[in-house]
Amino acid sequence: MRWWSRRRPEGFNLAFLDIMACGLGAIILIFMLVKYQSENPNTEVNALRADLASIQDEVKTLESNSSTLAAQTEELKQKLQQRMQRAEQQDEETGATVQALIQLTKEIAGMEQKLAQQKQRAELAQETSPSNKQKSNEQHLLGLRVAGKRILILLDNSASMADERLLDIVKIKVADTAAKKSAPKWRRAIAVAQWIIDRIPENSKYMVINYNDQADFLLDKKWLSGSDASARSTVFQALENLYPHNATNLHSALELIKTSAVHPTDLYVITDSLPTKGLGNLSALQRFKSCGVVTSKTTTVSGKCRIALFYSAVQSFSSVSATVNTVLMPIEGDPDAPYAYWLWAATTTGMMVSPAGSWP
Numbered sequence: 001m002r003w004w005s006r007r008r009p010e011g012f013n014l015a016f017l018d019i020m021a022c023g024l025g026a027i028i029l030i031f032m033l034v035k036y037q038s039e040n041p042n043t044e045v046n047a048l049r050a051d052l053a054s055i056q057d058e059v060k061t062l063e064s065n066s067s068t069l070a071a072q073t074e075e076l077k078q079k080l081q082q083r084m085q086r087a088e089q090q091d092e093e094t095g096a097t098v099q100a101l102i103q104l105t106k107e108i109a110g111m112e113q114k115l116a117q118q119k120q121r122a123e124l125a126q127e128t129s130p131s132n133k134q135k136s137n138e139q140h141l142l143g144l145r146v147a148g149k150r151i152l153i154l155l156d157n158s159a160s161m162a163d164e165r166l167l168d169i170v171k172i173k174v175a176d177t178a179a180k181k182s183a184p185k186w187r188r189a190i191a192v193a194q195w196i197i198d199r200i201p202e203n204s205k206y207m208v209i210n211y212n213d214q215a216d217f218l219l220d221k222k223w224l225s226g227s228d229a230s231a232r233s234t235v236f237q238a239l240e241n242l243y244p245h246n247a248t249n250l251h252s253a254l255e256l257i258k259t260s261a262v263h264p265t266d267l268y269v270i271t272d273s274l275p276t277k278g279l280g281n282l283s284a285l286q287r288f289k290s291c292g293v294v295t296s297k298t299t300t301v302s303g304k305c306r307i308a309l310f311y312s313a314v315q316s317f318s319s320v321s322a323t324v325n326t327v328l329m330p331i332e333g334d335p336d337a338p339y340a341y342w343l344w345a346a347t348t349t350g351m352m353v354s355p356a357g358s359w360p
Contacts, residue, residue: 144325144327144351144353146196146199146200146201146268147201147204147266148204148264148265148266148323149204149205149265149266150204150205150206150223150262150263150264150265150266151196151200151204151205151206151226151264151265151266151267151268152206152207152208152209152257152262152264152266152267152268152322153193153196153197153206153207153208153209153268153270154209154210154211154253154267154268154269154270154271155189155193155208155209155210155211155218155239155242155270156189156210156211156212156248156250156269156270156271156272157186157189157210157211157212157242157243157244157245158211158212158213158244158245158246158247158248158249158276159172159173159212159244159245159246159247160244160248160272160273160331161183161185161186161189161244161271161272161329162180162183162185162186162244163183163184163185164185164329164330164331164332165332166332166333172244173245177243180243180244180245181240181242181243183243183244185272185329185330186243186244188329188355189270189272189329190239190240190242192270192327192329192355193208193239193270194236194239196268196270196327197232197235197236198232200226201226202225202226202227203226203227204226205223205224205225205226206223206224206226207219207221207222207223207224207262208235208238208239209253209256209257210242211248211249211250211252211253211256212244212245212246212247212248212249213246213247213248213249213252213277214246214249214252215249215252215253215255215256216256217256217260218235218238218239218242219234219235219238221260221262223262247275247276247277248271248273248274248275248276248277249275249276249277249278249279250271250274250275250309250310250313251275251278251279251309251312251313251316252279254313254314254316254317254320255279255316257317257320258316258317258319258320263320264320264322265321265322265323266322266323266325266350267322267323267324267325267350268325268326268327269324269325269326269327269341270326270327270329271326271327271328271329271341272328272329272330272331272334272337273306273331273334273337274303274306274307274309274310274334274336274337274340275306275309275310275313276301276306276309277301277309278309278312278313303334303335303336306334306336307336307340310340311340314344322348323348323349323350324344324345324348324350325345325350325351325352325353326341326342326344326345326350326351326352326353327352327353327354327355328341328352328353328354329354329355330354338352338354
């Protein structure tokens with residue numbers, strides 16, 4: 001047996017070769033990884049760089065838009081300034097135009113007033129001509145012109161219309177009906193009503209309402225033609241049947257006009273004083289509680305309460321568009337009546353007249 005056949009094999013050589021092979025493989029792997037990394041940069045860095053580039057692009061876009069907006073803003077500011085300047089110029093031109101219109105309106109109003117005065121003088125001259133039978137009447141009621149499409153005459157036939165003096169009024173109150181009808185001031189009031197009716201234009205219509213503590217139509221609630229002589233005679237006859245008595249309730253007369261819906265264009269009030277009585281619903285108002293003007297039990301009414309009654313009645317009638325003219329007969333002890341009736345007439349472009357004591 002040979003000597004080498006008895007030698008035991010050793011594992012060292014095989015293990016060493018394995019180790020050397022693994023090390024060589026690791027070195028090759030390292031070289032491959034290094035080569036891959038050099039050919040493929042870090043993906044996060046690339047992503048960040050891409051985001052940065054995108055942000056830079058957005059910044060450039062925003063800067064461009066900002067410049068454009070700034071230019072547009074400046075352009076709008078200029079346009080706004082120009083429009084404001086034009087508006088100011090237009091305001092100045094409008095103000096000048098308004099002033100010119102106001103001046104023109106004043107001139108037109110002055111011309112219309114002069115024309116109305118000339119027309120009135122012409123009518124007065126015609127009515128006061130020698131051929132006119134009403135010459136003396138016109139001289140006493142100078143300035144009162146009867147006109148309008150629908151003329152309504154309010155005739156006060158309360159007790160105070162009998163005379164001018166309070167003592168004489170009291171005496172006539174207890175007299176008979178014939179004495180009341182022939183009372184001097186009442187005859188003048190009837191003459192005033194006839195005077196107005198005689199001068200109603202032919203193309204106008206009219207009606208008469210008489211009132212004391214209550215109001216009623218003299219005839220039926222029907223407009224009469226100014227050209228109807230027969231109707232005029234009937235009205236005159238009906239006037240002769242009236243006589244002065246009871247309290248003065250202007251509110252009832254104005255309320256009758258409103259509720260009847262007759263719609264007058266011109267109102268001619270023949271009276272002598274402020275009202276002494278009001279409607280029943282006035283008792284609920286504080287300012288009338290101490291007056292006693294809503295019942296027939298009171299015998300005297302203060303001047304303050306009479307003024308309150310008057311303005312309450314006129315205020316309730318404000319919804320009716322009519323020119324108010326007043327013929328105020330004289331009476332003792334009512335100094336506030338002329339101003340109150342003048343103010344009512346003036347606010348409706350009408351007038352208030354007081355006939356001379358010698359008329360008719």
